[in-house]
Amino acid sequence: MDALLQQVFAGLATGGIYASVALALVMIYQATHHLNFAQGEMAMFSTYLAWSMINAGFGYWAAFFLTVSLSFVLGVVIERVIIRPVENAPVLSVVVVFIGLLVILNSVTGWIYTYTIKTFPSPFPTAPLFGNKFVSSHQIGAIGITLVVLLLLFSFFRFTPLGLAMRAAAQNPVSAKLVGIRVGWMLALGWGLAAAIGSIAGMMVAPIVFLDPNMMGGILLYAFAAALVGGVDSPGGAVFGGFLVGVLENVLGAFVIGNELKLAVALVLIIGVLVVKPSGFFGKVNVSRV
């Protein structure tokens, strides 16, 4: 029983990471209807920025907030400079641009910082919280931060005029333009927000998996799966999906099939869910008009 609980908690902790990357994916999807394949690499690059700042003598939280704001700006710049020109290209062409962005970020980071693995500090105490033996403080902290980000996002979209404008721009760009919303900038803001959320996820995952240019590869895959299982147009669904995938991965890996095939089995289960519910647990069901 202890062992099971241990795996469940470990799964919740990694699930928190998947959830925050999934959240970033869903954000961009809602604003642009594209799944950003470069999301993980963007987060990885932000984490390297944070690492440089900490090494240059900044305090952890100073570096944290500086990185989040810098990532926001970078996200906006990427949308304006790289994504803007292909706005009207076919969907698959845009996917290729995302893949291009992914390999560029990965390669450039490896070039600047080399491929050697680096340790990344955690802001949370090393002693486990309340003396429990299941989860480390960092894992609880990571879950807590994911939930705070979700709450902030929800309030932003629900209660602020800017959030309303962003939702309008995503849902009906033409009408939004007619009432004076600058749709182009709303898209850029969406990218900025997603990059900022991604950077938080990166900084939370780096103490666990260590920092290297390929650290986000597997995480992006799980986040992708989490976003779709939850329903790609639902931020809450993305968080739920993230925790679900994390727990499934750990429990199945530890007890049922062993580590060799855990990725494959987790993915098969996810496809199973999708075959029964093609738009995820919380996604909008598309009704097509004849």
Next chain:
Amino acid sequence: MSRNKLIFLVVLVLVACALPFLVSNYRVFQFTLVLVYAIALLGLNLLTGYNGQISLGHGAFYAIGAYTAAILMDKFGFPYWATLPIAGAVCLVVGFLFGLPALRLEGIYLALATFALGVSMPQLLKYHHLEKWTGGVQGIVITKPDAPFGLPLNPDQWLYFFTLVVMLLMFLFAWNLLRGRIGRALIAIRDHHVAAEAMGVNTSIYKSLTFGVSALYTGIAGALGAIAVQFVAPDSFNIFLSIVFLVGIVIGGLASIPGAIYGAIFIQFIPNIADELSKAAPWAIFGIFMIGFVYAMPFGINGAIRMLLARFGRKAQTGGPGSTITESSLKTKEASQ
């Protein structure tokens, strides 16, 4: 087919036949891989370009084809040419079976399902219960065939010609398939599946069969690729291979038969060029090439060539059925979102 086009094709085939006598053996090997990739890309293009089903996992079918060929040659002593139809048949069945549940999924959800297939394939190949067949992480080494009937060709040149013949047959088959009733049905399903169904197209059968045929093409390409490289190992069929295939068909030109060849040349040679330009960050250069091509030719190389031909006042050549529909239909899809 117009007369000019026929002449052009004959010249092209003659050039392709002369090529192995003009360049070094290593280049011949690279061109063999271009032909192999062209078959794989044509398979993916049948599914994604013509039928509108996105696959991010075609590397898996390539792997199945490659392993089928390698296991048959290594464990059962099959001659290399006999492995191709078997590899194709295995992939046809696997592709068809995968296509059945995938019928429920559309767009990015289908992309995820196929992505999952692509990601799990190296893990399955490494799985220790299958090690007896697959050789586990070590993979399987196979020998390169010599030219038969005492032909004065070295093994690289012979394999090139063998691959060229297979490729021409596969292209002919695809061209024939696409210009008739089946091709029109595939495009109708892509452009408006409800309307297609209303006109009596059995969308389920067509979609899952397309999955199968597409997998068959990619599987045969995988078998040829394994014979050319003389080696299969799980990690050469990682998810990146599937992604590179997708990049290839988009850059070559979606829903076009010649686009498969342009895309194959791109994915074979651009990484080499990138490597020569910058030893420090070759993938960054590759990424810049990818983005640059999409900026310059949003409808792929084939689309750009067709636009150029049209501009020079000649009647635009049709690359196959549906290539004229593609651009407008993609635009309307974009507008309706």
